[in-house]
Amino acid sequence: MMREPTNATSTPEPRTLIPGVLEDSAFEPYGDITERGAPVLANEGYATRADGTFPFAMPDTESCGSASLEDPRLCLSTFELAPRPAPVEITMLERHPHSPQAFYPHGNARALIVVATPHPDGSVNEATLKAFVSVEGQGFAYRPGIWHAALTSLKAPATFFATQWTDTAEDCVVHELDRPIRIEGRASCD
Numbered sequence: 025m026m027r028e029p030t031n032a033t034s035t036p037e038p039r040t041l042i043p044g045v046l047e048d049s050a051f052e053p054y055g056d057i058t059e060r061g062a063p064v065l066a067n068e069g070y071a072t073r074a075d076g077t078f079p080f081a082m083p084d085t086e087s088c089g090s091a092s093l094e095d096p097r098l099c100l101s102t103f104e105l106a107p108r109p110a111p112v113e114i115t116m117l118e119r120h121p122h123s124p125q126a127f128y129p130h131g132n133a134r135a136l137i138v139v140a141t142p143h144p145d146g147s148v149n150e151a152t153l154k155a156f157v158s159v160e161g162q163g164f165a166y167r168p169g170i171w172h173a174a175l176t177s178l179k180a181p182a183t184f185f186a187t188q189w190t191d192t193a194e195d196c197v198v199h200e201l202d203r204p205i206r207i208e209g210r211a212s213c214d
Contacts, residue, residue, distance in 0.1 A: 036202065038113055042209035043136060043155035046162055053152070054139040054170050060129070060161040101186040103127075105135075105177035112178065114138050114205040117148060117171040122195045125188040126165035127175060133182035134158050138173035138205060139166065148199055155207055171199065 044050060048057055063074045117140065127135065137156040143149045148171050157178070158164060166172050175184060 035204070038204040038206035039150075039153070040206050040208050041138065041153060041155040043157045043207060046137060046156040046158045046164060050154070051137075051139075051156060051164065053141055054154070054172075055124070055164060055166045058126075058128070058163040058165070060163065097190055099188055099190040102130075103175050103184045103186055105133075105175060105182045105184065107177045107179055107181060108136075110178070110207075112136065112176060112207040114173045114201070114207070116198055116200045117173055118196055118198045119146075119169055119171045120166070120188060120195045121146070121169050121197065123189040124165050124168055125172075125186060126163065128163035128185045128187075129158070129161065130183035130185060132160045133177070133184055134160060134162075134179070135164075135182065135184065136173075136176040136178050136207060137164060138176075138207070140171040142169050142171060146197075148201075153205065155205075173205075 046057060051057055060074045117138070119142065129135070135158045137158065139152075139154055139156075141149050141152040146169070175186070
């Protein structure tokens with residue numbers, strides 16, 4: 025994991041974000057949203073299956089240049105989240121320059137999502153910082169290069185499945201913020 029240098033010598037007042045509802049039109053600059061489909065019988069009637077799909081495919085390793093994915097593998101992870109107490113303060117963001125990253129809820133899990141687009145040089149464009157809260161059954165995916173906070177649950181423990189393309193190349197960059205982001209408006213997160 026690469027860390028960007030920080031110039032902070034003391035902790036200034038946090039900037040405040042009030043999360044909105046996770047909707048296609050508002051989240052479009054950062055990524056994609058999926059809805060969990062209706063459960064259907066599977067495995068000869070011994071299971072149910074509910075799908076959510078995202079519109080990304082395996083990276084074109086030829087077009088990535090020197091930062092190409094050397095051995096792209098689809099990685100599926102499970103995140104078991106403990107709720108974070110209010111007010112939530114975000115002190116760092118991360119991004120994956122070469123791979124989208126998708127999250128899909130298990131059960132009624134909901135997530136706090138904090139995102140920002142990059143400047144042309146890849147640094148965080150703080151003017152684009154936004155916060156969202158997913159609704160039950162909603163999955164979401166970050167586009168390659170989008171800055172985002174760690175997956176966060178606010179009210180209850182939550183489980184999310186995550187998938188992204190991984191390889192041996194460095195594809196996780198962490199940026200420590202000069203001042204934290206405070207998430208307020210908890211009522212919209214309940």
